[in-house]
Amino acid sequence: MKRIPLFLFVCLLVSSCNKDSETEVYVPVPIQVEWPENFPEMAYNLDNNPLTEAGFELGKDLFYEGKLSSNGAIACAFCHEQAFAFTHHGHNLSHGVNGGVGFRNAQPIQNMAYQTSFMWNGSASHLDLQPIIPITSEIEMGETLSNIIQKLSADSEYQEKFDRAFDDGEVSTENMLKALSQFMVMMVSSNSKYDKYVRQEDNVTLSTIELDGLNTFQQKCTSCHATDLFTDQTFRNNGLPVNPLLNDTGRYEILEDPNDLYKFKVPSLRNVAVSGPYMHDGRFATLEVVLDFYDAGAVDNGNVDPLLLREDNTYGITLNDYEKESLIAFLKTLTDNEFLEDERFAEY
């Protein structure tokens, strides 16, 4: 992985004959994605898309670019706002071009390099190809890939940016998707109070109530919200009552396997205090309501995760008032202000 930039550099010196002198030259300046010591293995294969400064910058421009949508107004960032861990603040369901309302709550974009599948039902399995879904979806961005490439090719600034970011310098779908991935791969949130506590950095300690919350969390939540990503990356049904208006069957949509009914990707809980509303349809506005739901609101919708079955044959996770209070105190330690305010990811 580290050898790639060297390889490319040597290539650049050697391959004088296949490149006619262009205005902008591709001189890759490699950048490193963080791999915090408390994180699991990275899932994204950097060998196929080595990160460079110019590639990352181009990806950022594209993420904030309205031209990626049919009406010129809906950029990725429209639904993914940095201050809210790149979610669509204030919207339980996202809306896109022409005011169309989508079916699901926008997910945070953070630590994508460590994720093995994307979207609430896992309908994307490779980060590079995920953007094709919002771009071509009629209710989100309503565009076609070739149309975007036409628009970007007509823009001399983008021409130059692609020249700087990629060896072949082409304004192409392949390079656009690679750049978007480079931007998203770099978006690592790993500097919350909790992180500093577990990595024993800066003498950070947790208060008694935060520690009690962590303790309860480890007993009652980590079977699904596992590892320091706070998700085991599986699809599960946590007993939410089915909303008949949407009848969102979740993972079932993909393989039409009855065992998958109402299963959704276990969400990471990083920055959860700022990424509300909660659940795949954004039905809960606060963390208090989420915990009340786990305690007393889960229903037997036919396929609930067996881990949630209680001795009295009801589904849920019993939580007393102090456990709820301390869990929320703990969840707030997962807020990473360095990430939420990181200028590298900001529009301006």
Place this chain on the structure above:
Amino acid sequence: MKLLKYTFAFLACAAITSCSSDDDNSDSNDLTGQTGEVTLKFDNGVGDQDFIFGTTYNKSNSESFQLETLKYIISNVAFTDSEGNTFMYPTEDNVFIVDEADGNNAGEIYITLNDLDAADYVSVSFGVGIDQDRFALGADGQGDFLDEASDEGMMWSWASGYKFIKLDGTFSTSTLTDEPLNVHMGSVGTALDNYREVTLAFPNTVLVRDDASPEVHIKADIAKVFDGSTTANFADGYDQVHTDVNETPIIADNINTMFSVHHVHND
């Protein structure tokens, strides 16, 4: 050690970026260095009939169908010669869409493959759809095919992935008439792999030479999509096939039985 690394990098670069200068080999008896082209002509039919849009075809279970769209993805075309050597067409160019609407008057769709090593080829193999390795490469492995597939409607917009085959039209059964028929079978990430490969022996040897461009006439019997190794009835839900974990592998296996080489031309 460092030096070794540099040397390696240098050599690899030199190999990759050597300016194209065809070292022409004019020794006519020796095939080494010679290259040629082969055209695969895909010819869709239904049983013994030519395939024609809008024509109603009968299948088993007293069901029938007619189509307005008929497309599929072919990839990883490779040829094997009489000595057992395999020539794999360069991976990044080795993916094609066979679209009946692109057919000539005879309903044939051509895929022309250039720069094949000259040899006496005895069989061809190819896959229908996109294999797991190519998909796992992300944007890097898809290249310009992304735009082509997207423009041709061969990608889903609700999930990221390819439709390996796209049949759109209507069907009728003993109880239903002209209901929508949509078979959009594909793989689902690594969770469901519906890529299949087929190997077809040539009835006579295909001679690829500098000065010979053989044509291989491949018949695709669309009836096999529904009446292949397994019978798939519209009445049982095979009128709408997308990513279903049970239905799609059956369609994938059926499609794998639909190809045959009818004849080859060595000119």
